[in-house]
Amino acid sequence: DTGVSQDPRHKITKRGQNVTFRCDPISEHNRLYWYRQTLGQGPEFLTYFQNEAQLEKSRLLSDRFSAERPKGSFSTLEIQRTEQGDSAMYLCASSLELVETQYFGPGTRLLVL
Amino acid sequence: GQSLEQPSEVTAVEGAIVQINCTYQTSGFYGLSWYQQHDGGAPTFLSYNALDGLEETGRFSSFLSRSDSYGYLLLQELQMKDSASYFCAVRDGSWGKFQFGAGTQVVVTP
Numbered sequence: 347d348t349g350v351s352q353d354p355r356h357k358i359t360k361r362g363q364n365v366t367f368r369c370d371p372i373s374e375h376n377r378l379y380w381y382r383q384t385l386g387q388g389p390e391f392l393t394y395f396q397n398e399a400q401l402e403k404s405r406l407l408s409d410r411f412s413a414e415r416p417k418g419s420f421s422t423l424e425i426q427r428t429e430q431g432d433s434a435m436y437l438c439a440s441s442l443e444l445v446e447t448q449y450f451g452p453g454t455r456l457l458v459l
Numbered sequence: 460g461q462s463l464e465q466p467s468e469v470t471a472v473e474g475a476i477v478q479i480n481c482t483y484q485t486s487g488f489y490g491l492s493w494y495q496q497h498d499g500g501a502p503t504f505l506s507y508n509a510l511d512g513l514e515e516t517g518r519f520s521s522f523l524s525r526s527d528s529y530g531y532l533l534l535q536e537l538q539m540k541d542s543a544s545y546f547c548a549v550r551d552g553s554w555g556k557f558q559f560g561a562g563t564q565v566v567v568t569p
Contacts, residue, residue: 350501386562387561387562388548388561391559439502446509447504447507449504450503452500
């Protein structure tokens with residue numbers, strides 16, 4: 347397996363547009379996480395899945411953000427009506443259940459103009 | 460709630476030893492992890508401590524004191540490639556939610 351992949355790697359959009367990002371985790375990993383990272387900060391937890399179930403979502407996360415993992419494999423993160431404050435790196439990570447190690451993808455860098 | 464504190468930057472010369480401290484406040488504690496992130500790259504896992512004591516992995520070691528809510532990452536025999544940001548992270552009560560510190564940028568000079 348080649349690791350966690352994310353698509354696209356870069357996205358530039360205009361304020362008010364919707365964007366969707368995809369994450370493909372390591373195939374045998376049943377846990378999948380989404381994080382947001384801004385310059386000079388650590389990854390900020392957004393949400394996580396165990397298989398297809400979304401088990402927790404950050405209270406800081408606006409209703410404009412939604413994530414799915416329909417078949418327990420890849421996941422999508424959608425941001426509706428983007429705002430300039432959404433500009434950040436969006437990271438996906440996966441892990442085996444009950445294992446501490448998370449494997450991160452390369453991220454999708456979003457710029458909202 | 461949870462919070463983690465770590466220094467923002469540390470500078471050292473090649474071959475030196477650097478210690479990155481991390482103090483945390485958590486409602487429940489399930490272990491302290493460390494990740495490395497190079498500029499433009501993804502975070503990569505370095506180590507995990509669930510119990511008090513020192514864990515050694517090559518040139519890197521990680522220490523935890525649960526009674527002091529404190530841990531550190533020790534980087535020995537520094538190399539230029541060690542220039543990166545290092546994050547400590549703790550897991551929330553559930554198995555899925557992690558909180559990361561703001562990161563320590565390590566700058567290695569010749």
